Amino acid sequence: MDLFALVPEPDKNLLPQDGIVNYYGKIITNEQADNYLHRLLHHIAWKNDEAHIFGKTFITKRKVAWYGDQSFEYTYSNATKRALPWTPELLELKALAEKETGENFNSCLLNLYHNGTEGMAWHSDGEKDLKKNGAIGSLSFGAERKFSFKHKQTKETVSVLLEHGSLLVMKGATQTNWLHRLPPIKTINQARVNLTFRTIVF
Numbered sequence: 001m002d003l004f005a006l007v008p009e010p011d012k013n014l015l016p017q018d019g020i021v022n023y024y025g026k027i028i029t030n031e032q033a034d035n036y037l038h039r040l041l042h043h044i045a046w047k048n049d050e051a052h053i054f055g056k057t058f059i060t061k062r063k064v065a066w067y068g069d070q071s072f073e074y075t076y077s078n079a080t081k082r083a084l085p086w087t088p089e090l091l092e093l094k095a096l097a098e099k100e101t102g103e104n105f106n107s108c109l110l111n112l113y114h115n116g117t118e119g120m121a122w123h124s125d126g127e128k129d130l131k132k133n134g135a136i137g138s139l140s141f142g143a144e145r146k147f148s149f150k151h152k153q154t155k156e157t158v159s160v161l162l163e164h165g166s167l168l169v170m171k172g173a174t175q176t177n178w179l180h181r182l183p184p185i186k187t188i189n190q191a192r193v194n195l196t197f198r199t200i201v202f
């Protein structure tokens with residue numbers, strides 16, 4: 001076991017300015033993370049995502065699911081979605097993310113990337129339904145993937161490798177000032193599951 005990878009460094013801000021991103025590293029042992037990956041692949045109601053752009057509907061290869069405290073309606077990529085009630089593994093992972101970060105979350109958007117050809121384009125998550133400057137807690141399972149930030153004005157970029165069983169937090173003004181993406185890496189054949197815990201406001 002890599003002991004250093006289990007020592008969190010959550011106090012370091014990965015961004016040089018205008019936002020806060022903390023990478024906690026692996027907060028779950030490899031064995032437990034393997035188990036969560038398996039449970040998430042089998043127990044989540046995965047669906048291909050639909051994006052409505054310029055009057056056209058695009059179906060993504062990546063699959064998504066959305067869970068939450070209540071039947072939240074949430075608008076994402078110009079499509080309105082309704083949250084499903086928490087599963088036991090999502091409640092465990094939410095409690096873990098809350099304990100590590102000291103934040104509270106009421107919903108979770110999940111992404112399943114079947115292999116490295118699937119990714120997510122530059123975007124920010126500061127949509128109107130999300131709490132302003134609220135923290136987003138991101139747990140990753142499966143294939144290690146690069147995750148990048150780009151400052152909206154200066155175009156400066158920062159990247160981090162998201163490990164199996166790791167936690168990343170984006171908070172403060174991050175969504176206002178920075179874009180983020182998951183670039184495709186053609187050589188990766190393994191699946192990756194990502195959970196972003198969020199706070200929706202009414």
Ligand SMILES: O=C(O)CCC(=O)C(=O)O
Pocket residue numbers: 109111120125138147162180182194196
């Ligand atoms: O897969 C990831 O690590 C990030 C996903 C993401 O940015 C999002 O769901 O908004």
Ligand SMILES: [Fe+2]
Pocket residue numbers: 123124125180
């Ligand atoms: Fe995002």
